[in-house]
Amino acid sequence: xxxxxxxxxxxxxxVLTSLVMILLVVSLFFFGMTYLDPxxxxxxxxxxxxxxxxxxxxxxxxxxxxxxxxxxxxxxxxVKEQVTEKAPKVAEEVLTQNTEDAIVIKxxxxxxxxxxxxxxxxxxxKEAIAxxxxxxxxxxxxxDALIGGVSNSDGTATGGQGDDNTAxxxxxxxxxxxxxxxxxxxxxxxxxxxxxxxxxxxxxxxPKPNYICDEEGLVVVSIEVNVYGKVIQAxxxxxxxxxTAGCLLSQAKEAxxxxxxxxxxxxxxxxxxxxxxxxxxxQ
Numbered sequence: 001x002x003x004x005x006x007x008x009x010x011x012x013x014x015v016l017t018s019l020v021m022i023l024l025v026v027s028l029f030f031f032g033m034t035y036l037d038p039x040x041x042x043x044x045x046x047x048x049x050x051x052x053x054x055x056x057x058x059x060x061x062x063x064x065x066x067x068x069x070x071x072x073x074x075x076x077x078x079v080k081e082q083v084t085e086k087a088p089k090v091a092e093e094v095l096t097q098n099t100e101d102a103i104v105i106k107x108x109x110x111x112x113x114x115x116x117x118x119x120x121x122x123x124x125x126k127e128a129i130a131x132x133x134x135x136x137x138x139x140x141x142x143x144d145a146l147i148g149g150v151s152n153s154d155g156t157a158t159g160g161q162g163d164d165n166t167a168x169x170x171x172x173x174x175x176x177x178x179x180x181x182x183x184x185x186x187x188x189x190x191x192x193x194x195x196x197x198x199x200x201x202x203x204x205x206x207p208k209p210n211y212i213c214d215e216e217g218l219v220v221v222s223i224e225v226n227v228y229g230k231v232i233q234a235x236x237x238x239x240x241x242x243x244t245a246g247c248l249l250s251q252a253k254e255a256x257x258x259x260x261x262x263x264x265x266x267x268x269x270x271x272x273x274x275x276x277x278x279x280x281x282x283q
Contacts, residue, residue: 198225198273201262209248209255209277216281217243219252224270229261232270243279252277 005011047059196203220240224233234256236249256275264271 195276195278196259196273197275198223198261198271199267201225201229201264201267201271201273204229204260204262205258207255207258209251209279211279212251213245213247214281215243215245215248216279217241217245217248219243219248219277219279221252221256221275221277223256223259223273223275225261225267225273226269226271227263227265227267229263231257231259231261238274240276248277248279 005014050060196206218241219236220238222235222238223231226232234253236252236256237244252275255277259275261273
């Protein structure tokens with residue numbers, strides 16, 4: 001031992017080595033490897049419990065008593081009742097939906113049935129008109145043969161009559177072949193003066209309206225007459241009229257304005273009256 005420290009150099013080396021060792025020991029004590037006590041666990045942490053099922057938010061401090069078979073049965077009955085209560089509601093919703101669908105389908109069928117009925121009536125009306133036209137044409141042919149129409153080799157009469165610059169024999173099957181009118185009459189409807197109404201005053205002149213179109217019906221004209229018996233205002237087509245075709249209204253108004261009445265100094269300055277014209281296609 002004395003030989004290891006017999007020189008100053010060896011002594012310094014021994015001291016330096018001791019210091020280094022002490023520093024290493026101290027470093028390992030403060031800065032060495034650390035570990036957890038208890039050591040860290042890996043995986044998913046599970047809540048502590050004593051059964052496979054449970055309910056609530058409070059962790060029991062002691063093991064719970066195991067549920068009896070009766071308790072389990074009661075819980076099952078409660079779940080069954082809940083399911084049973086929900087089932088009628090679901091069935092009711094399905095039934096309601098089916099009922100609404102049935103109502104919609106019923107309305108669609110009714111609308112289709114109504115449309116079919118309207119179409120059927122229109123077809124029947126068209127067929128009736130076509131039949132009537134065919135009958136009138138047949139009557140016209142027979143009438144042409146009776147009044148001496150000249151026939152071609154195919155049996156069709158030649159010639160014609162009318163004011164339209166169009167081929168044909170203008171008029172009505174039920175008309176008079178010797179008459180000059182083509183549209184029938186336009187005259188007062190009541191007969192015996194009953195169609196001219198102005199209080200106690202009587203008409204002096206009763207011009208008939210011209211008949212210029214293939215329309216018929218009753219046209220009622222409201223008139224205003226002054227004390228001299230002149231019609232100063234005429235409004236055709238008022239309530240009571242059955243046809244308001246323009247060709248009838250214009251002629252009814254014109255005839256009403258030409259009508260003159262008995263003068264009456266005691267009458268109002270504008271006495272209101274009515275004239276009724278009935279236009280008939282038949283002679």
